[in-house]
Amino acid sequence: MLEGLMIGLETAFSIKNILIVVGGCLIGTFIGMLPGLGPMSIIAIMIPVAISIGDASTALILLAGVYYGAIFGGSTSSILINAPGVASTVATSFDGYPLTRQGKAGKALTVAAVSSFAGGTIGAILLLFFAPALASVALLFNSPEYFGLMVVGLSAIAAFAGTGQISKALLMTVIGLMLATIGEGALFNAPRFTMGLMDLQSGLGFITLAMAMFALPEAIYLVLDPGRSKTEGGSNEIKDLRITRTEARQIAPVIGRQSIQGFLIGVLPGAGATIASFLGYAVERNIAPKEEQDQFGKGSLKGLAAPESANNAACTGSFVPLLTLGIPGSGTTAILLGALIALNVSPGPRLMIDEPQIFWAVIISMYLGNLILLILNLPLIPYIAKVLAVPRTFLIPFILFFTLMGAYIGQNNATELLLLVGLGVCATILRFADYPLAPLLIGFILGPMLENNFSRSMQLYDGFSFIYERPMTLGLLIFALFLIVLPSYRARRARLRAEGVADGD
Amino acid sequence: MALDRWIALILLLICTAYAYTAFFTMDANLAPFMRRTPIWPSTFPKVLSVMAIIACLSVLLGFEKSGGPKDGEIDYTRLTDYKLGQALFLLGLMVAYALLLRPLGFLLATGSFLIFGALLLGERRYVTLIAVAVVAAGSVWYLVQEVLGIFLSPWPMMMGG
Numbered sequence: 001m002l003e004g005l006m007i008g009l010e011t012a013f014s015i016k017n018i019l020i021v022v023g024g025c026l027i028g029t030f031i032g033m034l035p036g037l038g039p040m041s042i043i044a045i046m047i048p049v050a051i052s053i054g055d056a057s058t059a060l061i062l063l064a065g066v067y068y069g070a071i072f073g074g075s076t077s078s079i080l081i082n083a084p085g086v087a088s089t090v091a092t093s094f095d096g097y098p099l100t101r102q103g104k105a106g107k108a109l110t111v112a113a114v115s116s117f118a119g120g121t122i123g124a125i126l127l128l129f130f131a132p133a134l135a136s137v138a139l140l141f142n143s144p145e146y147f148g149l150m151v152v153g154l155s156a157i158a159a160f161a162g163t164g165q166i167s168k169a170l171l172m173t174v175i176g177l178m179l180a181t182i183g184e185g186a187l188f189n190a191p192r193f194t195m196g197l198m199d200l201q202s203g204l205g206f207i208t209l210a211m212a213m214f215a216l217p218e219a220i221y222l223v224l225d226p227g228r229s230k231t232e233g234g235s236n237e238i239k240d241l242r243i244t245r246t247e248a249r250q251i252a253p254v255i256g257r258q259s260i261q262g263f264l265i266g267v268l269p270g271a272g273a274t275i276a277s278f279l280g281y282a283v284e285r286n287i288a289p290k291e292e293q294d295q296f297g298k299g300s301l302k303g304l305a306a307p308e309s310a311n312n313a314a315c316t317g318s319f320v321p322l323l324t325l326g327i328p329g330s331g332t333t334a335i336l337l338g339a340l341i342a343l344n345v346s347p348g349p350r351l352m353i354d355e356p357q358i359f360w361a362v363i364i365s366m367y368l369g370n371l372i373l374l375i376l377n378l379p380l381i382p383y384i385a386k387v388l389a390v391p392r393t394f395l396i397p398f399i400l401f402f403t404l405m406g407a408y409i410g411q412n413n414a415t416e417l418l419l420l421v422g423l424g425v426c427a428t429i430l431r432f433a434d435y436p437l438a439p440l441l442i443g444f445i446l447g448p449m450l451e452n453n454f455s456r457s458m459q460l461y462d463g464f465s466f467i468y469e470r471p472m473t474l475g476l477l478i479f480a481l482f483l484i485v486l487p488s489y490r491a492r493r494a495r496l497r498a499e500g501v502a503d504g505d
Numbered sequence: 506m507a508l509d510r511w512i513a514l515i516l517l518l519i520c521t522a523y524a525y526t527a528f529f530t531m532d533a534n535l536a537p538f539m540r541r542t543p544i545w546p547s548t549f550p551k552v553l554s555v556m557a558i559i560a561c562l563s564v565l566l567g568f569e570k571s572g573g574p575k576d577g578e579i580d581y582t583r584l585t586d587y588k589l590g591q592a593l594f595l596l597g598l599m600v601a602y603a604l605l606l607r608p609l610g611f612l613l614a615t616g617s618f619l620i621f622g623a624l625l626l627g628e629r630r631y632v633t634l635i636a637v638a639v640v641a642a643g644s645v646w647y648l649v650q651e652v653l654g655i656f657l658s659p660w661p662m663m664m665g666g
Contacts, residue, residue, distance in 0.1 A: 045654070167568065168509070171516065171560035174553055178523060181550050188546040190534075193526065223595055223626070224579055224587035394637065397622030400599060401615065405645065408606070409655055417603030421596060432581035433509035451549045458544040 004352075005128075008360025011057050012368055020058055021065040021365060025373045028069020032086075033077050039070035039086065039315075040332045047339050056343040056358055061365035063336060068120060068369040071273075071315060072377060075112045075308060080105060080387055081399050083215035083406075087206060087445045088273035088311040091281040093214060094438065095296065095303035102299050105385040110243060111301055112308045113377050115255050119309030120370035122259035123266070123316030128363055131320050141268050143456035144466040148476030149268075150450045153275050155480040156282035158439050159487050166488045169439050172430075176443020177450065179204055199415040208411070208420050209444055211403040213437045216424030219399045221431075222392065243301075251305040254284055262310030266317020273311040273318070274445055280310030316366055323347050323359060508581060510565055517561035524554035594625055610660040615642040 011017065024046075031042050046066050050059035074086040079096035092112065099108035141149075154177075158169040182193045183203025194200040243251075258280040265276040284306040285296045296303040315332070322333045324347075340347055345358055352359045377384075390398070407420045427437055457466040457473075468474055527550035535545060579587065602618045609617075619638035628634055650657045 167563035174557040220592050223592040393623045393626040393628035397619050421599045433512050455544045462543050
């Protein structure tokens with residue numbers, strides 16, 4: 001292994017390759033900031049450039065740089081304007097945007113950069129040591145287990161989003177799942193719930209819904225209440241860039257835990273960064289002490305560090321099945337697989353033996369990409385955060401324009417824009433009535449995966465028997481039920497006790 | 506009845522329509538061989554619709570107490586105290602943008618969207634405004650069309666854009 005490591009170091013640390021990583025990170029960061037262009041699309045766009053380089057290691061190093069840059073860029077728009085352009089950064093906006101509203105945008109971006117770096121780095125180290133062993137564990141997960149895992153993810157999100165109001169959160173989750181059934185599913189060749197409209201044939205776009213649920217209501221709120229444009233501190237100065245020692249001590253265990261958990265979830269094919277970030281957020285919230293738990297969703301540094309480290313670690317984790325089994329675990333790695341094949345490299349169990357320099361160069365370049373991203377972005381943060389100092393008369397039309405662009409670029413369809421406005425108005429009304437919107441979006445994102453795994457399990461077991469015939473699935477489902485019942489039971493008991501009516505125990 | 510329960514009522518109606526489609530009309534055209542499989546296109550929607558109806562009823566009948574208004578949220582009962590007009594106009598502007606994007610072309614539609622949006626919000630530095638709008642529309646178009654290679658027609662339809 002040491003020998004391989006040396007080969008990788010040698011390849012990655014040439015002047016040319018370092019320049020390529022720097023370039024890739026910058027391109028990724030800036031394009032990733034535009035909502036609507038996630039890592040997947042940016043990598044797809046960069047593939048022709050990468051292939052024209054010719055050398056497989058260098059091409060992969062470029063793509064790895066772009067990948068990490070794009071993930072960080074996506075977090076930036078989540079934190080600054082509440083517009084998550086990628087599913088895996090939705091959880092980042094839960095606490096990142098509240099921090100911005102408190103005038104701590106600089107600190108939020110710093111925490112995001114540091115957590116991403118730590119997540120990516122720990123992930124790369126784990127990849128180094130455990131890749132071959134983990135590949136065989138991932139194979140133990142079959143459709144029923146994936147179904148169970150996703151149900152756990154959805155219940156965890158509903159449980160944290162609707163504190164004390166779990167039925168609203170559950171309702172929103174189910175509505176999200178229902179929205180995901182619109183259009184043609186992968187398993188059935190029939191359009192469903194399209195009401196005969198051609199434009200709904202391919203379903204709703206993720207970006208459209210993400211913009212409608214988060215960015216548009218926030219922009220409408222900013223217009224309705226001009227006082228909101230000012231951060232709560234009263235000034236738009238960028239201050240508090242540094243993380244204090246206490247804060248560092250507070251988030252360090254979160255980063256450690258979530259890097260490992262995120263990596264393990266990333267290893268499972270199909271789970272990926274999105275589930276890792278949501279589960280990471282939910283887990284950290286549930287294990288936090290009571291007083292810190294209340295801070296989640298209102299600008300908790302822990303709540304920001306958790307999804308950021310988890311999603312980066314998961315991105316690294318998703319390379320395990322790609323490099324060792326040749327199975328791409330996510331959309332992005334699928335595109336990378338395409339790039340690898342175009343470069344005449346076939347990933348699989350033989351890759352480590354046949355072409356060790358590529359395997360190790362990828363791992364080293366991931367590490368390098370993370371490091372360079374941190375070095376590049378920390379000094380840039382004050383300038384990135386300056387976006388908020390733009391006067392609101394300019395900022396609001398621009399936010400609206402970027403939400404429109406995000407929806408338009410993805411689908412190239414003007415109807416999508418009308419849909420965006422309509423859904424945005426609905427989302428604003430739901431927000432007036434205190435319905436949590438995050439579960440809806442998460443339900444929508446996980447819906448197709450959930451249904452596919454559900455359907456496959458039903459086919460394999462010829463009915464619902466997979467629920468009790470697979471112990472791990474049953475365990476996961478019971479855990480999910482527990483997640484939902486426990487908080488509402490607790491809230492109910494707390495309320496009864498507060499009213500002085502009953503305290504049975 | 507509070508707004509959240511009105512919404513639950515509306516959602517209940519929508520979910521009922523969804524359930525009706527899933528249970529009664531969707532499987533009408535199902536191919537005979539599909540009928541023998543344990544999973545139909547309607548299976549998952551059926552499960553969802555039942556769960557949705559239960560959740561709707563639970564909110565509607567008020568099994569859980571809703572919390573009071575939160576800090577930093579907007580009190581919808583006093584909506585007219587806020588800048589409702591501006592918000593509605595901006596939404597109108599977005600609809601206009603959606604409808605005019607193709608006929609006017611990207612550059613003209615985007616430029617005027619940014620200019621009118623800022624004017625509406627009270628911006629009066631006309632020169633800055635026009636310069637910013639033109640530069641922004643131009644550079645986004647260049648980025649998307651030329652750098653990323655995603656087609657975006659720049660000029661009005663009649664000019665062949």
